[in-house]
Amino acid sequence: MNKAELVTEVSQKMDTTKKDAEIALNAVLAAIEESLVKGDNVQLIGFGTFEVKARAARKGRNPQTGAEIKIPASKTATFKIGKKLKEKINTAKVKKTRKAKK
Numbered sequence: 001m002n003k004a005e006l007v008t009e010v011s012q013k014m015d016t017t018k019k020d021a022e023i024a025l026n027a028v029l030a031a032i033e034e035s036l037v038k039g040d041n042v043q044l045i046g047f048g049t050f051e052v053k054a055r056a057a058r059k060g061r062n063p064q065t066g067a068e069i070k071i072p073a074s075k076t077a078t079f080k081i082g083k084k085l086k087e088k089i090n091t092a093k094v095k096k097t098r099k100a101k102k
Contacts (some may be wrong), residue, residue, distance in 0.1 A: 007021050008021075
C-alpha cells in the first residue's frame with residue numbers, strides 16, 4: 001500500500017473526503033517525525049513504537065575496490081511492533097495478490 005492508497009482507506013473509514021484524510025495523515029506523520037527528530041519515542045499502545053537508535057561508527061569495505069572505508073556514527077528510526085498488531089498479523093489469513101508488471 002502506498003500513501004495514496006492509504007489516504008483512500010482513511011477517507012473511507014472516516015467517511016470524509018480524500019483531501020481531509022490526506023491532511024489528517026500528513027499531520028500524524030509530521031507529529032511522529034518531529035518527535036523522532038527531538039529524540040523522543042512515539043508509542044502507540046497495541047500498534048507499536050517508533051524510536052531513534054544510535055549506530056556506532058564502524059569499518060566497512062567498498063564492494064567494487066575492496067578498500068576499507070570508515071562508516072560514521074549515525075542515528076536511525078526503528079519500529080517495534082506492538083503485541084496486539086503482531087497477534088493480528090500472525091492469526092490473519094491473508095490472500096496474497098501479485099500486481100501485474102507493466
